[in-house]
Amino acid sequence: MNLEQHQRGERPGLKNVCDECGSLSIKVVDPATAPATTVIQCGRCNAVRGTLADLHDLARRGTDLFEF
Numbered sequence: 001m002n003l004e005q006h007q008r009g010e011r012p013g014l015k016n017v018c019d020e021c022g023s024l025s026i027k028v029v030d031p032a033t034a035p036a037t038t039v040i041q042c043g044r045c046n047a048v049r050g051t052l053a054d055l056h057d058l059a060r061r062g063t064d065l066f067e068f
């Protein structure tokens with residue numbers, strides 16, 4: 001068992017938490033119209049959190065990332 005390593009999961013990609021201010025919020029873009037290369041910014045401080053492609057990727061993996 002190496003649960004801690006598993007949970008940290010330091011993959012490249014969208015940051016759930018902002019490195020700069022610790023906020024969870026992101027600026028909302030419309031995934032239906034925005035290109036995958038659209039930059040996702042922090043909702044509080046505008047730091048770059050990833051791209052829309054990262055967001056899609058995260059959503060696809062959502063079932064194994066979030067266990068309730």
Ligand SMILES: [Zn+2]
Nearest residue numbers: 018021042045
């Ligand atoms: Zn921020």
